[in-house]
Amino acid sequence: MNTVIARFKVRPGKEAEAEEAIRKMAASVEAKEPGAQTYIFHRDRKDPSQITVFEIYAGDEASSVHRASDHMAAFNALFGPLFDPASVKITRLERIAGFSR
Amino acid sequence: MNTVIARFKVRPGKEAEAEEAIRKMAASVEAKEPGAQTYIFHRDRKDPSQITVFEIYAGDEASSVHRASDHMAAFNALFGPLFDPASVKITRLERIAGFSR
Numbered sequence: 001m002n003t004v005i006a007r008f009k010v011r012p013g014k015e016a017e018a019e020e021a022i023r024k025m026a027a028s029v030e031a032k033e034p035g036a037q038t039y040i041f042h043r044d045r046k047d048p049s050q051i052t053v054f055e056i057y058a059g060d061e062a063s064s065v066h067r068a069s070d071h072m073a074a075f076n077a078l079f080g081p082l083f084d085p086a087s088v089k090i091t092r093l094e095r096i097a098g099f100s101r
Numbered sequence: 102m103n104t105v106i107a108r109f110k111v112r113p114g115k116e117a118e119a120e121e122a123i124r125k126m127a128a129s130v131e132a133k134e135p136g137a138q139t140y141i142f143h144r145d146r147k148d149p150s151q152i153t154v155f156e157i158y159a160g161d162e163a164s165s166v167h168r169a170s171d172h173m174a175a176f177n178a179l180f181g182p183l184f185d186p187a188s189v190k191i192t193r194l195e196r197i198a199g200f201s202r
Contacts, residue, residue, distance in 0.1 A: 003141075005106070005153065005155075019197060022198055023197070023198045026199045026200070027198070029199075030199075030200045037202060038199075038200070039199050039200060040199030040200070040201065041196070041198050042104060042194035042195055043194070043195050044192060044194060045193040045194065045195055046192075046193070051197075052192070052194055053199075054106075054155055091153070092145070092146040092147070093143035093145060094144050094145075094146055094149075095141060095143050096120060096123050096124070096127075096142040096144055096152075097124045097126075097128070097141075097142050098127045098140050098142050098154075099127070099131045099139070099141070100201055101131075101138060101139070
């Protein structure tokens with residue numbers, strides 16, 4: 001199981017386009033990546049420009065499928081115009097305990 | 102739906118006791134809080150002393166039940182000795198799009 005938290009910021013004035021790209025990306029991951037178990041975009045309640053993605057993949061193959069997907073390429077093509085690449089922070093996590101139901 | 106990310110650090114030398122407290126807390130939340138939909142403790146792969154908890158509650162009542170629970174009081178009683186209270190960062194999130202399955 002591979003768990004990742006990705007954080008990055010929406011560029012000012014790009015909120016609506018960013019939300020459209022986010023909804024499209026989430027729908028593509030759900031439809032096309034059976035190895036993606038959880039994939040949720042959020043905005044911070046205190047700073048709505050701050051995006052947090054919580055991602056769980058079944059394993060390394062599922063992570064590779066995600067990175068190599070056509071929808072990832074499409075999202076990456078939009079990334080620079082809509083989000084600040086310098087703000088990207090990726091944290092890779094190992095589960096200790098817990099549940100989702 | 103209330104989504105929270107909590108981050109804090111394990112004190113050096115307290116790794117085993119911290120993991121025991123974490124496992125007990127996760128089991129109590131699962132058993133006693135039907136309004137907790139997701140509750141997962143992780144360690145960072147790069148810095149195993151860094152703990153990240155990803156939490157989803159059905160709503161404000163479920164969040165209140167969590168905060169007022171006996172197991173939360175028990176975890177808080179252990180918190181200072183096992184974790185650094187100055188390291189605590191709580192981020193409240195609003196879901197934009199995504200799924201868990």
